[in-house]
Structures are given as structure tokens and as C-alpha cells.
Amino acid sequence: MNAFAIGTSAINVGQKALDLIGQNIANAATPGYNRQAANLTSRVVGGSMGVGVDVASVTRFEFASARAAILRANGDQASDAVRLDARRQVEANLGSGTGGIGDGLENFFNQVTRLTSRPDDLASRRPVVAAAADLAGRFNATAGELDRFRGELGGQVRQSVDQVNDLTTRIADLNVRIANVVQAGNQPNDLIDQRGQLVDDLSKLVDVRVIPQPFNVVNVLSAGAALVVGEFPVQFSLTATGAGTLVVTEGATARVVNFASGKLAGQLQEFNTDLPATRARLDALAGEFVRRVNQVQATGLGTAGPLAATTGSVGVADPAAALSTQNLPFALGTGPLTISVTDTATGNRTNTAIAIDPSQSLNQVVAGLAAVPGLAASVGPGNVLQITAQPGFRFDFAGRDTNPPGGGPVANSDPAGFLSALGVNGLFTGTNAASITLRPDIAADPGLLAASRTGTPGDATNLERFAAVRDQAVFAGRTLTAEFADQLASVGSDVDFLGDQQDARAALVQNLSAQEQGVVGVNLNEELLNLLSFQRMIEGASKYLSAVNTALDSILTIVD
Numbered sequence: 001m002n003a004f005a006i007g008t009s010a011i012n013v014g015q016k017a018l019d020l021i022g023q024n025i026a027n028a029a030t031p032g033y034n035r036q037a038a039n040l041t042s043r044v045v046g047g048s049m050g051v052g053v054d055v056a057s058v059t060r061f062e063f064a065s066a067r068a069a070i071l072r073a074n075g076d077q078a079s080d081a082v083r084l085d086a087r088r089q090v091e092a093n094l095g096s097g098t099g100g101i102g103d104g105l106e107n108f109f110n111q112v113t114r115l116t117s118r119p120d121d122l123a124s125r126r127p128v129v130a131a132a133a134d135l136a137g138r139f140n141a142t143a144g145e146l147d148r149f150r151g152e153l154g155g156q157v158r159q160s161v162d163q164v165n166d167l168t169t170r171i172a173d174l175n176v177r178i179a180n181v182v183q184a185g186n187q188p189n190d191l192i193d194q195r196g197q198l199v200d201d202l203s204k205l206v207d208v209r210v211i212p213q214p215f216n217v218v219n220v221l222s223a224g225a226a227l228v229v230g231e232f233p234v235q236f237s238l239t240a241t242g243a244g245t246l247v248v249t250e251g252a253t254a255r256v257v258n259f260a261s262g263k264l265a266g267q268l269q270e271f272n273t274d275l276p277a278t279r280a281r282l283d284a285l286a287g288e289f290v291r292r293v294n295q296v297q298a299t300g301l302g303t304a305g306p307l308a309a310t311t312g313s314v315g316v317a318d319p320a321a322a323l324s325t326q327n328l329p330f331a332l333g334t335g336p337l338t339i340s341v342t343d344t345a346t347g348n349r350t351n352t353a354i355a356i357d358p359s360q361s362l363n364q365v366v367a368g369l370a371a372v373p374g375l376a377a378s379v380g381p382g383n384v385l386q387i388t389a390q391p392g393f394r395f396d397f398a399g400r401d402t403n404p405p406g407g408g409p410v411a412n413s414d415p416a417g418f419l420s421a422l423g424v425n426g427l428f429t430g431t432n433a434a435s436i437t438l439r440p441d442i443a444a445d446p447g448l449l450a451a452s453r454t455g456t457p458g459d460a461t462n463l464e465r466f467a468a469v470r471d472q473a474v475f476a477g478r479t480l481t482a483e484f485a486d487q488l489a490s491v492g493s494d495v496d497f498l499g500d501q502q503d504a505r506a507a508l509v510q511n512l513s514a515q516e517q518g519v520v521g522v523n524l525n526e527e528l529l530n531l532l533s534f535q536r537m538i539e540g541a542s543k544y545l546s547a548v549n550t551a552l553d554s555i556l557t558i559v560d
Contacts, residue, residue: 003548005051007545015538024527038055077509079262090491100138101484104134105135109469115127115128116463128449129449139282139436140433143282153267154271157246164264178195178215222260234250236251285480285487291417296469297450299450301454306389311380312384315382337397337414337418341373348404351400374395384423
């Protein structure tokens with residue numbers, strides 16, 4: 001008699017189904033959980049007679065195409081999010097308006113223009129010197145913030161690589177556990193859910209593609225490398241290059257891996273490319289400002305007139321090698337350097353021109369300067385240029401007329417840009433945003449600010465040259481202030497673009513997730529209906545067994 005087998009099979013199957021429904025309800029809000037459903041089949045004995053019901057299998061609902069699209073979108077969204085945050089940070093560091101570099105540039109030139117009306121007034125010179133120091137400080141602070149942020153980002157890159165290694169290890173471990181369960185004849189649906197969530201987390205760090213393998217194992221690949229191959233996780237390392245960049249290398253091969261998307265790809269993009277480009281552009285702005293302003297300062301005169309001595313601030317690696325090979329901060333051209341030497345006893349002034357050419361060494365230039373009557377020149381500590389007037393003489397590079405007149409004034413006393421390239425008698429030391437500093441002696445004595453080209457009282461011709469730097473086309477037709485504004489606008493444009501793209505990516509992920517959840521997500525209303533259905537199944541089976549039991553009792557009574 002099969003009555004008891006039929007009834008008990010219905011109760012057992014109903015209980016298993018209720019367990020699945022309970023699992024679904026319990027995990028309705030669990031990230032990565034895919035709902036499950038029991039597939040029932042009639043139990044047959046001998047090929048003809050039904051003897052109850054069995055659970056043939058448990059379905060784990062999947063939406064493979066949506067899942068693959070979500071993994072791709074996760075990587076794109078995470079990469080954009082990292083870059084958007086970085087660009088916003090850069091935008092804040094660069095600043096605009098009051099307190100920004102652009103405002104500092106304008107303030108410096110405005111103060112110079114104001115001084116032209118009273119060039120010999122010491123009190124009026126102090127605001128110019130203060131504005132120069134303030135601008136240098138703004139460059140320093142901005143460069144420092146960018147460098148600090150890049151250093152922090154480098155630490156975040158290392159954390160991301162560690163997270164990738166942790167996730168690939170855990171995915172490989174789950175591959176082993178899942179394969180063991182499958183080979184034992186069981187269904188590892190919950191383990192597959194756990195692995196799926198880890199793959200989802202991994203897709204936010206690097207681009208991933210999942211390739212199914214036998215026994216429900218998966219291989220996980222990226223555009224640049226395998227991440228997980230069966231039970232074997234690939235481990236990655238972070239390496240710093242000689243160029244100051246970071247690269248991710250794969251396992252024992254040390255092969256460089258380039259991920260296509262994900263948080264790690266975005267971080268590397270910013271660390272290796274975008275932030276250095278921002279910093280380089282800022283350095284170029286600071287350097288060009290220093291070069292042009294220093295050249296004006298070097299070829300002018302302060303209130304004390306000609307110099308007794310000056311020392312350059314830029315050294316060379318080898319004073320015997322050609323200057324073109326010494327990586328000077330500013331390009332060195334060809335042309336005569338005019339030095340005016342004044343006899344302090346007689347007031348006589350003579351102009352002497354020495355040839356400047358990048359093929360010359362610093363030693364050769366020193367020899368040419370030392371040959372000028374009334375001058376001494378040498379290579380000082382750090383391989384910098386030192387020029388000293390001999391007793392009873394002074395010198396300058398203003399290109400003034402000789403005294404008595406005869407040689408005529410020189411319109412450009414340093415067409416090669418030698419003085420600014422070697423840091424001689426400039427307003428600033430340093431050559432980039434991080435190193436630009438107002439010369440300490442000028443900060444202490446504003447009279448050293450070169451306001452004049454002739455040395456006559458009230459002459460502001462050199463201040464006019466300072467002010468003219470404001471309007472000079474420097475970067476592809478842009479002035480210094482326009483170049484900074486363009487850089488700031490470029491970063492702002494990146495922020496707007498990445499923000500719009502991030503919104504679009506987020507909407508795409510949300511839409512794909514909604515589609516996937518429509519298939520694999522838990523619908524509580526549906527689960528409650530299934531709960532009632534199987535509850536009634538168990539109740540019906542219980543009544544059935546009770547009826548069978550009553551019938552058997554009756555039969556036994558009759559037999560007795």
C-alpha cells in the first residue's frame with residue numbers, strides 16, 4: 001500500500017518548499033541573493049504507479065545578460081566616480097577668486113602699476129614686494145596640496161590592489177567549495193550567491209568578465225589579465241617606476257597589467273596621468289612667470305644703483321660641459337650679454353658684450369665675464385655663477401648708455417635669456433610652483449626692486465616692463481592670467497563632463513539592476529502566496545494521512 005508513502009512525501013516536500021520560501025523571505029534584502037524555487041516531480045515506482053512527490057531540483061534564478069552588463073557598468077561607474085572626486089579636489093586646490101593664484105597674479109601686476117607713479121618711495125615699494133611674496137606662497141600652497149593629494153591617492157591605489165588580491169583569493173576558495181558540493185550531487189546555490197557578490201565587488205575595482213566552467217566553477221578575467229582561474233587566484237603587486245608612476249604587475253611574471261575600468265583604473269589614471277599633467281601645467285605657469293619677471297628684474301636697477309656682487313641661484317651639474325646639456329630650467333638662446341661697468345671714482349661707465357651660446361660651458365662664460373675690465377667671475381659652491389665687481393667698480397645689466405655717451409643704450413641686454421636661466425639677480429628663486437620664493441634680500445630691502453633702467457631719480461621704465469608682462473602672450477596666445485583661468489576652466493569642464501557621465505552610468509546601473517531584480521529578486525507578495533500554497537499542501541497531506549489511518553483502523557476492526 002502506497003498511501004503512507006504518498007502522504008509523507010507530500011509533507012516532506014512541502015516542508016522543503018517552506019524552507020526555501022523562508023530562505024527567500026529572510027534574504028529579501030540581502031545583496032547578491034538570488035531567489036530559489038523548488039521544482040517538483042511525481043515519484044513513480046515501476047514506471048507506472050505514482051507514489052507521491054519529490055523535489056527534482058532547486059532553481060536559482062539568474063539573468064545572465066543583465067548580470068554581465070551590470071559588471072561592465074560597475075567598472076565604468078567606479079572609474080568615473082574616482083576621477084570625478086579627484087578632479088573636484090584639484091579644482092578646490094587650484095581655487096579661484098580671492099586667495100587663488102589668478103587673483104594673486106592680478107594683485108602683483110596691479111601693485112606694480114601703482115608703484116610707477118612713485119617708484120622711489122620705499123613705502124610704496126613694500127606692497128609690490130608683499131604681493132610678490134604672497135603670490136609665491138599661493139603657488140607653493142597649491143603645489144603642496146596637489147602633491148599631498150597625489151601621495152594620498154598612491155596609498156589608495158595600494159589599498160585597491162590589496163582588495164583585488166583578497167577578492168580573487170576568496171572567489172577561488174568558493175570555486176573549490178562549489179565544485180565539491182556539485183560533485184557530491186548537491187546544489188550550492190547559496191555559495192554561488194556569495195561568489196556572485198564577491199565578483200560584483202571585484203567589478204567595482206577592476207573590469208571583469210565571467211566565464212562559466214564545469215561543476216559551476218567560473219573563471220574571472222579582465223581586459224588585461226586573468227583574475228581567477230578555477231581554484232587559482234592571480235595575485236597582483238604595485239610597483240613604483242623610475243618615472244614616479246605606479247604600475248600593477250601580475251604574479252610571478254611581473255607583467256604590467258592595464259585594467260580597462262574600475263576604481264583601480266581610475267586611481268591609476270589620476271595618479272599617473274591627470275594629476276601630473278595638472279601639476280606640470282601649474283609648474284609651467286609658475287616657471288614662465290619667474291623667467292619673465294626675473295629677466296626684467298635682472299636687467300634693471302634698484303635704488304642703490306649698480307651691483308657690487310651677485311650670485312646665481314641655478315647651478316649646473318658640470319661647469320665644463322655645454323650649457324645645452326645641463327637641464328637648465330629655462331631655454332637658453334644665443335646672443336650678446338651686455339654688462340655695464342661703472343668706475344665709482346669717475347662715474348665713467350662702459351658696456352662690454354660677451355657672446356652667449358648654449359654650446360658654451362659655464363666655465364667658458366665665466367672666463368668671458370672675468371675678462372671684462374673691473375669684473376671678477378667664478379663658479380661658486382653648487383656650480384652657480386658668481387660675479388663680483390673689483391674694488392672701485394660696480395656693474396649692472398640694464399644696457400644703459402655709456403658715460404661719457406658714445407656706445408648708446410642697449411634695447412635688450414640679454415637676448416639669450418642667460419640671466420634668468422642661471423638665476424642671476426632675479427626677483428624670485430626657484431623655477432616651479434613648489435620652489436618659487438621671493439629673494440630674501442629683496443623681502444628685507446624693497447629698495448632692491450629694480451624699478452629703473454636708467455638709474456635716474458623717478459625713473460619707472462623697468463616697472464613698466466614688469467607691468468607689460470601681464471599682457472604678454474605666453475601660452476598659445478594666452479597671457480599668464482588667461483593661462484591660469486584656462487587651466488581652471490579645463491578642470492571645471494572635466495568635473496562637469498565626469499559628473500554628467502557619472503549620473504548616466506548610475507542611471508544605467510540602476511536600470512539594469514531593476515531589470516535583474518525583476519527576475520532574480522525576492523517578491524514578498526509572491527512568496528506569501530507560495531507559502532499559503534505549500535501550507536495547504538501540508539495540511540491536505542495531513543488530512544489525507546489521517547483519513548487513510550482511519551480507513552485502516554476500520555478495515556482492521558472488520559477483519560477482527
